[in-house]
Amino acid sequence: MREPQLPQVVRWPGLVPGPPEQLYQLLTFALQQQLPVAVWRLPGTARPQLCLSLSADAALAGLPPALSPDSPAGFAFFPFRDSDQNPALFLPGDIYWNAQQPDQLHLDVADSRASQLLAFLATEHTEPGTPLPWHLSPLPLPHTAAQDEYFALVETGVAAIRSGQVMKVVSSRAARRPLPAGFEVVRAFGELCQRYPQAFVSLVSAPGAGTWLGASPEVLAEIDADGIFRTMALAGTQPVAPGALPHHAIWRQKEIEEQALVARYIVNCFKQLRLREYDETGPRTVVAGQLLHLRTDFAVNLRQVPFPTLGTDMLRLLHPTSAVGGMPKQAALHFLREHEGYDRAYYSGFLGPVNLPQTGVSRLYVNLRCLQLRPGEAILYAGTGLTTDSDPAREWQETEMKLTTIGTILR
Numbered sequence: 304m305r306e307p308q309l310p311q312v313v314r315w316p317g318l319v320p321g322p323p324e325q326l327y328q329l330l331t332f333a334l335q336q337q338l339p340v341a342v343w344r345l346p347g348t349a350r351p352q353l354c355l356s357l358s359a360d361a362a363l364a365g366l367p368p369a370l371s372p373d374s375p376a377g378f379a380f381f382p383f384r385d386s387d388q389n390p391a392l393f394l395p396g397d398i399y400w401n402a403q404q405p406d407q408l409h410l411d412v413a414d415s416r417a418s419q420l421l422a423f424l425a426t427e428h429t430e431p432g433t434p435l436p437w438h439l440s441p442l443p444l445p446h447t448a449a450q451d452e453y454f455a456l457v458e459t460g461v462a463a464i465r466s467g468q469v470m471k472v473v474s475s476r477a478a479r480r481p482l483p484a485g486f487e488v489v490r491a492f493g494e495l496c497q498r499y500p501q502a503f504v505s506l507v508s509a510p511g512a513g514t515w516l517g518a519s520p521e522v523l524a525e526i527d528a529d530g531i532f533r534t535m536a537l538a539g540t541q542p543v544a545p546g547a548l549p550h551h552a553i554w555r556q557k558e559i560e561e562q563a564l565v566a567r568y569i570v571n572c573f574k575q576l577r578l579r580e581y582d583e584t585g586p587r588t589v590v591a592g593q594l595l596h597l598r599t600d601f602a603v604n605l606r607q608v609p610f611p612t613l614g615t616d617m618l619r620l621l622h623p624t625s626a627v628g629g630m631p632k633q634a635a636l637h638f639l640r641e642h643e644g645y646d647r648a649y650y651s652g653f654l655g656p657v658n659l660p661q662t663g664v665s666r667l668y669v670n671l672r673c674l675q676l677r678p679g680e681a682i683l684y685a686g687t688g689l690t691t692d693s694d695p696a697r698e699w700q701e702t703e704m705k706l707t708t709i710g711t712i713l714r
């Protein structure tokens with residue numbers, strides 16, 4: 304098997320500033336040169352990592368990434384629906400930096416654009432907090448549903464379930480919020496990292512896609528260093544009750560069914576691949592910020608099950624999962640296209656590093672609890688899984704709760 308060429312490790316040029324300054328310098332270079340860049344912090348880790356691509360065109364991937372050790376290293380940023388307006392991106396890992404090893408940069412020294420970066424880092428010192436030219440989406444602002452419109456959408460969804468058109472559908476909406484005075488994107492990213500230590504925190508800025516910040520609780524497809532493939536069925540939502548232990552949470556029939564459908568969807572994907580050797584754990588209650596969810600974890604040991612394309616195949620079958628689309632998949636997606644009334648863009652798409660920094664290790668998350676930056680404001684996104692028992696007012700309230708996860712950085 305051919306291993307991808309990983310960039311070389313070079314020393315940070317000149318005096319090594321603190322990681323926050325380094326992050327700022329790298330972002331300044333990327334944005335001034337109008338290049339795509341992604342910063343992320345993995346759940347349970349302390350330090351951010353960064354992937355910078357030296358060509359905007361090279362990031363236009365078109366296809367979902369292959370989760371295989373011989374595919375290129377980079378950062379995937381995939382929309383809910385792949386389209387000309389919201390292209391599927393894969394940011395080649397031309398430059399990789401990890402705040403864990405702050406004196407190192409991974410790059411190809413023979414590339415003249417990489418040398419340009421090194422020269423920039425050696426001479427320029429942008430003060431953190433200096434406004435940066437973030438990429439902005441060229442698309443018009445998405446329609447933001449008022450309460451009565453969302454109620455109507457939920458009612459239409461429930462009617463579609465009752466008539467047997469779909470079993471489950473996840474309706475969603477966008478909401479506009481002004482940026483507070485002095486709002487600063489990199490600081491907001493840091494705040495998300497502090498507030499949500501168990502989330503996948505991300506900041507992606509790319510030509511054509513704009514700038515997105517998020518704190519996702521949901522793994523879509525992951526292959527770790529021990530060759531374990533993982534995915535999860537995450538659904539059902541209630542607020543964390545002050546003083547109560549998460550495992551004492553009581554779930555209604557509605558949430559239990561909603562989550563069971565997502566788990567069934569994943570089992571069906573394994574079945575389509577004729578794979579029986581998976582471990583299933585749960586469902587159990589998990590905490591995601593101020594919310595509780597029900598989660599079932601699935602794992603396959605790829606060192607014991609000889610299925611080298613499992614990650615790639617599952618990713619293509621899973622996205623969009625019934626935690627963000629519905630069931631059956633095509634009928635639910637058709638319903639959303641007809642009735643949702645706005646463009647989700649990269650909300651409920653997926654994102655994360657592939658073979659970066661370690662060959663064979665990929666970590667893709669569903670892009671939930673996220674916002675998109677626009678001049679002077681942010682567009683926040685949230686959705687709720689509908690079943691026959693859904694009540695419009697409760698579903699609206701649930702989207703409000705989900706919006707507060709990312710909304711806290713706008714206070």
Ligand SMILES: C=C(O[C@H]1C=CC=C(C(=O)O)[C@@H]1O)C(=O)O
Nearest residue numbers: 538539540626671685686687688
């Ligand atoms: C669609 C979202 O959440 C999904 C993940 C967990 C719980 C969900 C729910 O309870 O509906 C959703 O399926 C969102 O956060 O926008």
